Amino acid sequence: MNWIAANIIPLQATVTTFLLALSFQFPMRLGLFSLAGVGLFGVGAYSSGIAFAKFHWDTWSSVAFGVVVAALVGLLLGLVVARLGGLYLAMATIAFDMIVVVLAGNLTPLTGGYMGLFGIAGKVELWHLGIIAVIVAVLFALSERGGMSRRIEAVHDDAALASSQGINVSAYRLTAFLVSGAVAGLGGALMLMVRNTTTPDAYGFGLIVVALTVAIVGGTKSWIGALIGTIIFTWLPVFLTVVGEWREVVYGVIVVLAALFFPTGIWGSILGVRKRLAERKHAGQRDVVDEMATEPDAAETEFLQTVAGKDSEQ
Amino acid sequence: MTASMTGEPAVLETRDVAVHYGGIKAVDGVSISLGGNRIFGVLGPNGSGKTTLLAAITRLTKLTRGDLVFDGVSYATAKPHQVARRGIARTFQTVRLLADRTVYDNIALGTDVPPKGTKRTSKERRDAIDEAIGRTGTATVLKRYPAELSYGSQRRVEIARALASRPRVLLLDEPTAGMNQHEREEVAALMSKLRDEGLTQLLIEHDVQMMVDTCDYLYAMNFGRLIGEGAPASVVQDPDVREAYLGKNWDKNHA
Numbered sequence: 001m002n003w004i005a006a007n008i009i010p011l012q013a014t015v016t017t018f019l020l021a022l023s024f025q026f027p028m029r030l031g032l033f034s035l036a037g038v039g040l041f042g043v044g045a046y047s048s049g050i051a052f053a054k055f056h057w058d059t060w061s062s063v064a065f066g067v068v069v070a071a072l073v074g075l076l077l078g079l080v081v082a083r084l085g086g087l088y089l090a091m092a093t094i095a096f097d098m099i100v101v102v103l104a105g106n107l108t109p110l111t112g113g114y115m116g117l118f119g120i121a122g123k124v125e126l127w128h129l130g131i132i133a134v135i136v137a138v139l140f141a142l143s144e145r146g147g148m149s150r151r152i153e154a155v156h157d158d159a160a161l162a163s164s165q166g167i168n169v170s171a172y173r174l175t176a177f178l179v180s181g182a183v184a185g186l187g188g189a190l191m192l193m194v195r196n197t198t199t200p201d202a203y204g205f206g207l208i209v210v211a212l213t214v215a216i217v218g219g220t221k222s223w224i225g226a227l228i229g230t231i232i233f234t235w236l237p238v239f240l241t242v243v244g245e246w247r248e249v250v251y252g253v254i255v256v257l258a259a260l261f262f263p264t265g266i267w268g269s270i271l272g273v274r275k276r277l278a279e280r281k282h283a284g285q286r287d288v289v290d291e292m293a294t295e296p297d298a299a300e301t302e303f304l305q306t307v308a309g310k311d312s313e314q
Numbered sequence: 315m316t317a318s319m320t321g322e323p324a325v326l327e328t329r330d331v332a333v334h335y336g337g338i339k340a341v342d343g344v345s346i347s348l349g350g351n352r353i354f355g356v357l358g359p360n361g362s363g364k365t366t367l368l369a370a371i372t373r374l375t376k377l378t379r380g381d382l383v384f385d386g387v388s389y390a391t392a393k394p395h396q397v398a399r400r401g402i403a404r405t406f407q408t409v410r411l412l413a414d415r416t417v418y419d420n421i422a423l424g425t426d427v428p429p430k431g432t433k434r435t436s437k438e439r440r441d442a443i444d445e446a447i448g449r450t451g452t453a454t455v456l457k458r459y460p461a462e463l464s465y466g467s468q469r470r471v472e473i474a475r476a477l478a479s480r481p482r483v484l485l486l487d488e489p490t491a492g493m494n495q496h497e498r499e500e501v502a503a504l505m506s507k508l509r510d511e512g513l514t515q516l517l518i519e520h521d522v523q524m525m526v527d528t529c530d531y532l533y534a535m536n537f538g539r540l541i542g543e544g545a546p547a548s549v550v551q552d553p554d555v556r557e558a559y560l561g562k563n564w565d566k567n568h569a
Contacts, residue, residue, distance in 0.1 A: 147426045150419055153412055160374055161410040163394035164403075165479070166427030170393075275414065275459065282458050 007238070008126065012194045014234045015129040017214060019187030020207075021226040022140060024215040026183070027176040031156040033090045034177070035208055036077055037184045039097035042104060042203035044070035044185025045192040049117045050110050052193075059122040059193055066189030067182050074181020078174045097208060104200035114200060122193025129190060136183060140223035217258040219265025228266050324349040324383075325514050326371070326402065326483050331380035332538075333363075333370050340366040342538035343380070348483060351512045353505055355519065355529035355546065359558060363538040364518045365407055368487055371516075372404055373397045384483075399430040403481035405472040407488050407518075411460040417471050418456040421446055424478035446478035449504055465492035473501070477508075484508070484515045490524065502528045526550055534558070 004011065023037035048066030051057045057065065081092045105114045112118065143149065154162035155172045163169050192198050210233065218229025236254065240247040262269045324347040333341040341363040348354050356364045369375040371382060373394045382390045384400050392400075403424070411420045424446070425439040434442075447453050450470045460468050473489055486505075490498040498521065505515055505528055519525050525532060525546060532549040534542040536558040542549050549555055 147422070150412070150415065150423050151426050153415065154423060157412055158410055160394070161406070164372060164374070164398050164406075165423055165475075166395050166398035166429075168393070168395045278457070279459060279462055282462055 004126070010234055010238050011126060012129060012191075014230055015133045016187045016191040016194075017210070017234050018133055018227060018230040019136065019183050019190070020211050021214040021218065021230050022136065022223060023180045023184035023187065024211045025220050025223070025226050026140070026179050028215065028220040029152055029156060030172055030176045031159075032173060032176055033086060034081075034093045034180065035090055035212065036074065036093040036096050036177070037180055037211055038203055038207045039093070039100035040070045040074050040077075040181045040184035041188035041191075041207070041211075042097075042100045042200075043073050043181075044188030045198050045203075046104055046111055046117065046188075047185075048189035049120045049192050049198065052120050052122065053117065054110065059124060062122070063124075063186070063189040063193060066192075067185040070185020070188065071178050071182035074177040074179075074184070075174060077181075078177025082170060082173065094208065097203065101200045101203050104203070111200070116197055116199035117192075118197045120192050120196050120198075122196070124190060124193040129194075132186070132190070136186070137223050137227070144222055213255055216265060217255065217262070219262075219267030219269070219271075221265070221268055221271065225265045225267035232266075323386075325385060326516075327383040328367070328371060329381040329383065331367070331370050331382065332378045333366050333375055334378040339538045341370060344533075344535070344538070344540055345380075346533050346540075346543075348514050348516055350514060351509050352530040353509050353515045353517055353528055355517045355525045355532045356535055357519075357522070357525055357532055357549070357555070358535035362535040362558075364535055365487055366538075367535070368404065368485055368516075368518060371397075371485065372402065395427070396430070398479070399427060401429050401479075401482035402485065403476040403479045403483070404485040405469070405476050405487055405489055407491070409460070409465065409468045409472055411468060411471055411475075413460055416457050416459060417452060417463070418443075418447075420460065420471055421452070421456075421474045421478050424475040429480075442478050442480050446474040449477060449507075450474040451500070466490075466494065466497050469493065470501075473504075482514065484513055485518075486515065487518045488520060489517070490519065490521065498524060522550065 020037055020041050023040060024035070027034040027036075044066040046066075047069035048062040051065040052059070052062040055062075077093070077096055081089055084092055104111045107113075143152065151162070151165075151167050152172070154165060154167060155169050159169045162172075214229035214233050215226060216229075217232065218227065219225025232254075236251060237247065240250055243250055258266065264272060326348045328344055328346050330343050330345055331341060332339065332343050344363070344367055346354070346356075346367075356367065358364050366375060370377055373382075373389070373392055373396075377390055380390070381388050384397075384402065389397060389400065412423065415423075422439075422443050425434065425442050428434045447456065450473050452467070452470050452474050455463060455467060455471075460471065463471070469489055469492060473486070476484055476486075490501050493501065502524055505517070509515060509530075517525065517529060529546050532543065532546045533540055534549050534552070534555040536554075541558060542552045542555045
């Protein structure tokens with residue numbers, strides 16, 4: 001128990017960072033490069049803090065309020081940026097993150113402004129966090145099984161294909177923003193309850209970089225990737241204290257190496273190896289076509305050439 | 315209001331459909347009518363608007379003008395997924411499979427969203443998948459990934475996915491491209507069997523002989539317009555069609 005007491009802060013941060021990483025990862029699984037998770041994390045933290053400090057709600061009602069507000073803000077943001085894709089979406093969602101910081105800094109009566117919000121003495125124990133992390137992980141794991149995972153992957157890979165299979169692509173994308181908001185809001189609210197205080201600069205560019213690094217180094221295809229990335233980047237600084245002032249350098253080198261050697265993330269690379277092993281097992285097996293494969297006969301070849309030739313003259 | 319030549323009510327109609335991209339009239343006032351247990355074909359050279367017509371029917375591209383009707387109801391403003399949920403399935407000219415999924419999963423994707431207003435038990439879904447696998451001869455490759463298969467086999471998986479959805483109308487965009495003659499005959503035989511079971515199909519193909527052999531009714535397109543329609547044998551005899559698609563020497567080589 002001593003070890004837990006000594007490491008209570010990184011242990012708490014493991015859960016809140018895991019939730020933040022999931023809020024980045026889930027839209028990516030649907031092909032949306034959204035960085036709104038950090039802003040939504042802030043929305044969750046501030047709205048739960050306001051409920052706690054200004055409305056005098058209890059801890060869990062405040063957390064629930066933070067989740068609901070962040071989910072709704074996520075949904076509204078999704079409606080606004082629905083038509084954007086790729087880097088334009090990334091830019092728009094960074095702008096959203098910055099707006100959250102500015103609002104938190106200037107709505108002083110509610111948020112405490114740049115001085116910060118104090119005295120959020122939430123009663124959240126470590127085992128609460130553990131149970132919440134497990135429940136969320138199970139929910140995400142369910143989305144990675146069976147038909148749901150297939151449909152999500154279809155939306156990610158090829159929106160036209162997905163819609164031709166009856167999948168409502170825009171509804172899936174909006175849901176991604178809603179889920180991202182809910183899970184980021186949960187992470188932000190819990191973070192505030194265990195830290196008791198927050199300031200607007202906690203949700204700046206630095207946190208975007210952390211969340212993105214965690215999600216990408218771990219791998220964006222599965223919650224397991226988010227967990228791997230979270231564990232690495234939450235605990236690395238703890239262990240790197242032994243290298244003293246070189247800490248930042250070692251940290252940077254690890255990120256570069258991960259990007260070079262695990263381009264699809266650590267978990268993505270493990271999945272890739274599994275797929276290649278499966279393919280190797282099939283190597284040498286015959287394709288369905290091989291069993292009756294014949295070269296096209298001369299008449300057919302000539303016919304095809306004739307038709308192709310006439311085509312190109314059109 | 316009736317599918318051409320069949321006397322049966324049309325299931326799917328396009329009425330004066332046009333798709334213009336800026337100044338390019340990819341499709342320009344095409345009316346076709348599909349229904350009954352018939353195979354319809356759209357014949358035309360590259361760039362004649364066949365695939366764009368299919369994109370218009372499945373609502374993947376916007377109509378510039380005209381109307382689309384399914385079961386007597388206009389769906390010209392429907393979303394693509396709503397078209398699919400009405401029971402219109404399609405395959406693509408370029409193979410579109412999920413690269414990181416097995417063949418089985420790719421076929422199962424066709425059953426993931428049931429037609430509007432219906433529910434399928436997991437047994438019904440498995441039956442639909444198994445039937446699609448059986449019909450397309452893909453049983454031996456279910457655990458493999460698309461990239462491991464030949465192009466022809468990937469096309470079979472596409473057809474299997476479309477069949478697994480148990481569609482009312484099946485649109486096939488060059489389903490036999492990349493297949494050898496034997497496989498083409500297999501696909502043609504499968505289409506004939508599906509027709510006999512009552513499935514309305516629309517085939518887009520380059521292979522003129524296959525079109526004549528397989529289709530019950532042909533539409534011929536060029537420059538985005540219909541230049542002829544009717545029984546396959548008479549359409550390919552039509553001078554305009556022959557000149558547009560077959561070339562003037564077709565007789566000499568193949569008649």
